[in-house]
Each structure stands twice: as structure tokens, then as C-alpha cells.
Amino acid sequence: MRVAFLGLGRMGAAMARHVLEGENELVVWNRTPGRAGELVAAGAKEARAVADAVEGAEAVVLMLFGPDSVREVLPEVLDHAPSGVLMVNSTTVGPLDAKEFGRLCEERGARYVDAPVTGTVGPATQGKLGVLVGCRDQDWEAVRPLVELWGDPARVRRVGDIGAGSALKLVVNQGIGVVAAGLGETLRLGAVLGVDRDLALDLLSQGAYGWVITQKRAMLEAGDFSRAQFSVDLLAKDLALAVDAARDAGLAVTQAALDDARRTIAAGHAGEDYSAIIGHLADEGEADSH
Ligand SMILES: NC(=O)c1ccc[n+]([C@@H]2O[C@H](COP(=O)([O-])OP(=O)(O)OC[C@H]3O[C@@H](n4cnc5c(N)ncnc54)[C@H](OP(=O)(O)O)[C@@H]3O)[C@@H](O)[C@H]2O)c1
Structure with a gap:
């Protein structure tokens, strides 16, 4: 062929x-x-x-x-x-x-x-x-x-x-975006409450965030997201597609995850791995708590 x-x-x-x-x-x-x-x-x-x-x-x-x-x-x-x-x-x-x-x-x-x-x-x-x-x-x-x-x-x-593959793909990536934003905010809560981040990650890795922590812990610990696999700008694009595709469904959590991804981009991380969203949100929390 x-x-x-x-x-x-x-x-x-x-x-x-x-x-x-x-x-x-x-x-x-x-x-x-x-x-x-x-x-x-x-x-x-x-x-x-x-x-x-x-x-x-x-x-x-x-x-x-x-x-x-x-x-x-x-x-x-x-x-x-x-x-x-x-x-x-x-x-x-x-x-x-x-x-x-x-x-x-x-x-x-x-x-x-x-x-x-x-x-x-x-x-x-x-x-x-x-x-x-x-x-x-x-x-x-x-x-x-x-x-x-x-x-x-x-x-x-x-x-x-035609279109069914794209619909399912948006559903999958909406999940990734919401989990990344959720974990970032969970770590931010921990920072505000003075919780040790390693200890939090150990416990969280046994729960609902297990998959993403397994995949991304090394980048989070190093604070280096430069070796992108799936970049922040791509995930933001997919979250925006999801919000647009279901405008009347009121996807407030998806919209919040999109806003988080866009703030991460505005802070200069567009081409970095999407786990930069987690790191950025967690560190925003650290900065706020001092
Ligand atoms: N990365 C992942 O893990 C992953 C997983 C599943 C699906 N996807 C999806 O797969 C697609 C590609 O992802 P990727 O990670 O390979 O992205 P990428 O590394 O950012 O590559 C994007 C490609 O699109 C080209 N491009 C961008 N705008 C263009 C335009 N206006 N006209 C022509 N070419 C244009 C770029 O060309 P230049 O080199 O000229 O910029 C580059 O070849 C995306 O839709 C993404 O959402 C990615």
C-alpha cells in the first residue's frame, strides 16, 4: 500500500x-x-x-x-x-x-x-x-x-x-484532565495544611489517583516536566473540545480543569508534559501558604 x-x-x-x-x-x-x-x-x-x-x-x-x-x-x-x-x-x-x-x-x-x-x-x-x-x-x-x-x-x-471514535477519545481525555487538575488541587490542599508531600503521594497512590501518580511521580518529584509525552497544550485543546462538545450539559468540573490547564500554559508550561498542571497547581498552593 x-x-x-x-x-x-x-x-x-x-x-x-x-x-x-x-x-x-x-x-x-x-x-x-x-x-x-x-x-x-x-x-x-x-x-x-x-x-x-x-x-x-x-x-x-x-x-x-x-x-x-x-x-x-x-x-x-x-x-x-x-x-x-x-x-x-x-x-x-x-x-x-x-x-x-x-x-x-x-x-x-x-x-x-x-x-x-x-x-x-x-x-x-x-x-x-x-x-x-x-x-x-x-x-x-x-x-x-x-x-x-x-x-x-x-x-x-x-x-x-464517523465521529464515534472522536467522541470516545474526548471522554477518555476529559478523565485525564480532571484527574490531573484534581491531584494538583489535592496537593495544594496538603501544602496549605502543612502535610508532607511524599507522605501524601504515598497514601494517594493507593487510591483513586494511583494510576497518574505511578506514571508521573518521578517528574513531580524532580519538578521537571520538560520530557513531554502528552503536552499541556494538547490536553487543554482536548478539554476545550469536551466543553464545546457538551455546551448545554454544564460540565463545570471540566471547565475548571480547562481553566487550570490554561493557567499552567500562561505560566509558561505549554509544551511541557501535562503533569506540569499537577506541579503548577500544587506549587501555587505552596506559594499561597507562605
Ligand atoms: N502525545 C500523546 O501522548 C498523544 C496521545 C494520544 C493522542 N494524541 C493526539 O495526537 C495528535 C498529535 O499529538 P503529538 O503529541 O504528536 O503532538 P505534537 O508533537 O505537538 O505534534 C503536532 C503535529 O501537528 C503539526 N501541526 C500543528 N499545527 C499544524 C498546522 N496548522 N498545519 C500542519 N501541521 C500542523 C505539527 O507540525 P510542526 O512540526 O510544523 O509544528 C506536528 O507535526 C494530537 O491531536 C494529540 O491530541 C497525542
């Missing part, structure tokens, strides 16, 4: 690598040049323009920042990709965005598939991501072997029609 992979950020570069493991031809493109070195060394071709990347492609994969970046790139893809191309969007977008992209693709004779992923850079590198596929019945069998290149077959699921 000839695959064009657009977007070589942390996730895209790791996912695209797996396309070369099968009998596939891989052409890659990234908005900012210079991210394709390792992929080219492994056998990929690098295109300078979207038009060149998608020419003759049977499948085009998008792994961009969010819905606005897809909105910028997709029209050019559709102008130059062959009719009937499989458009696999793994960027996390909202369900309404996915439906909009699906309609646009249908009008232009392309087959749109919603395929956001769960898991971060480690699983992407190992080809063990979860993939939440939303697509038309007739496209599922075609897309499955492609997304299984970076997905764990046991965790590659078709969850419904």
Missing part, C-alpha cells in the same frame, strides 16, 4: 515508523521540515509539499495538533489525492469536527475514517496503541490492517460511525 503520513510530531513520527514494517511505501510530510531524518533513513520518502506527499496515495494518515490544523491541511489533501483515497484522521478532534471532515471527504470522493489513538509515545513506538475507529461499514475492513500497524490488535476497535 502507498501511504502518505502527514504530521511527524511526537506521536506521528513514532506511528509512521510502523508503516515501513509491512510491504508498504511510505511518504511523509511535516509542516516544519527536518523531522523526517530517521524515517527517511529507514526507507521513507519525504515530500516537501502536501500535494507531493498524497499524489498516488491509497491511504493518507493525519496526525496533526487538532481540528484547526486538520481544517488547514485537508482541503489540499483532497485537491491532490486520488479519488477513493482512505483518509485516516488520528488527530484528536471533536465529534462534530469529525462529521464535518467526513462530509467534506464524501463530497470530494474520499473515504473518511475517524481513528484517534489512546496511549502515548511509548505504546506508539512499540506499535501497541489503542485505536478508536469511527467509520462507515464498508471502510472498516480496509482500514483495520492499516491502523493495526501502530495499534495493538486487541485494542483496535470499531466503536461506531
Whole structure:
């Protein structure tokens, strides 16, 4: 299969690598040049323009920042990709965005598939991501072997029609955002009350915050969030998508987590790991208590 992979950020570069493991031809493109070195060394071709990347492609994969970046790139893809191309969007977008992209693709004779992923850079590198596929019945069998290149077959699921994958992905990430903000505020409470943070983390790791503390304790203890896996700006984007997607549902806790993420960004942590939200909130508390 000839695959064009657009977007070589942390996730895209790791996912695209797996396309070369099968009998596939891989052409890659990234908005900012210079991210394709390792992929080219492994056998990929690098295109300078979207038009060149998608020419003759049977499948085009998008792994961009969010819905606005897809909105910028997709029209050019559709102008130059062959009719009937499989458009696999793994960027996390909202369900309404996915439906909009699906309609646009249908009008232009392309087959749109919603395929956001769960898991971060480690699983992407190992080809063990979860993939939440939303697509038309007739496209599922075609897309499955492609997304299984970076997905764990046991965790590659078709969850419904176009938009269903994006809806489930927002639900998952809303949970991550709320837990991060909650833990930050829990540590802030501890700081205000003079509780030893290590002791608090020991006890909290046995409870509802267990997963995130296991994943992020080393970064929290070092106070260094620079080795981002999933960045604060991406999580803020997803929390904003969740709030927008359910405007009338009054998601006050989600809105508060979004405000916390935005305050963390304003303090200069946009590109850091999302656990910077926990550290920032906890330390705001420490500063307040002195
Ligand atoms: N990181 C994770 O753990 C994780 C896990 C699951 C899902 N996701 C989702 O996967 C997607 C990618 O995440 P990531 O961590 O790989 O992000 P990333 O490292 O920040 O990469 C973002 C990519 O999007 C490109 N981009 C941004 N705006 C663009 C535009 N207007 N036009 C064209 N390209 C644009 C960037 O190109 P430049 O290099 O030119 O900036 C880069 O290739 C996001 O939707 C994210 O929410 C991430």
C-alpha cells in the first residue's frame, strides 16, 4: 500500500515508523521540515509539499495538533489525492469536527475514517496503541490492517460511525484532565495544611489517583516536566473540545480543569508534559501558604 503520513510530531513520527514494517511505501510530510531524518533513513520518502506527499496515495494518515490544523491541511489533501483515497484522521478532534471532515471527504470522493489513538509515545513506538475507529461499514475492513500497524490488535476497535471514535477519545481525555487538575488541587490542599508531600503521594497512590501518580511521580518529584509525552497544550485543546462538545450539559468540573490547564500554559508550561498542571497547581498552593 502507498501511504502518505502527514504530521511527524511526537506521536506521528513514532506511528509512521510502523508503516515501513509491512510491504508498504511510505511518504511523509511535516509542516516544519527536518523531522523526517530517521524515517527517511529507514526507507521513507519525504515530500516537501502536501500535494507531493498524497499524489498516488491509497491511504493518507493525519496526525496533526487538532481540528484547526486538520481544517488547514485537508482541503489540499483532497485537491491532490486520488479519488477513493482512505483518509485516516488520528488527530484528536471533536465529534462534530469529525462529521464535518467526513462530509467534506464524501463530497470530494474520499473515504473518511475517524481513528484517534489512546496511549502515548511509548505504546506508539512499540506499535501497541489503542485505536478508536469511527467509520462507515464498508471502510472498516480496509482500514483495520492499516491502523493495526501502530495499534495493538486487541485494542483496535470499531466503536461506531464517523465521529464515534472522536467522541470516545474526548471522554477518555476529559478523565485525564480532571484527574490531573484534581491531584494538583489535592496537593495544594496538603501544602496549605502543612502535610508532607511524599507522605501524601504515598497514601494517594493507593487510591483513586494511583494510576497518574505511578506514571508521573518521578517528574513531580524532580519538578521537571520538560520530557513531554502528552503536552499541556494538547490536553487543554482536548478539554476545550469536551466543553464545546457538551455546551448545554454544564460540565463545570471540566471547565475548571480547562481553566487550570490554561493557567499552567500562561505560566509558561505549554509544551511541557501535562503533569506540569499537577506541579503548577500544587506549587501555587505552596506559594499561597507562605
Ligand atoms: N502525545 C500523546 O501522548 C498523544 C496521545 C494520544 C493522542 N494524541 C493526539 O495526537 C495528535 C498529535 O499529538 P503529538 O503529541 O504528536 O503532538 P505534537 O508533537 O505537538 O505534534 C503536532 C503535529 O501537528 C503539526 N501541526 C500543528 N499545527 C499544524 C498546522 N496548522 N498545519 C500542519 N501541521 C500542523 C505539527 O507540525 P510542526 O512540526 O510544523 O509544528 C506536528 O507535526 C494530537 O491531536 C494529540 O491530541 C497525542
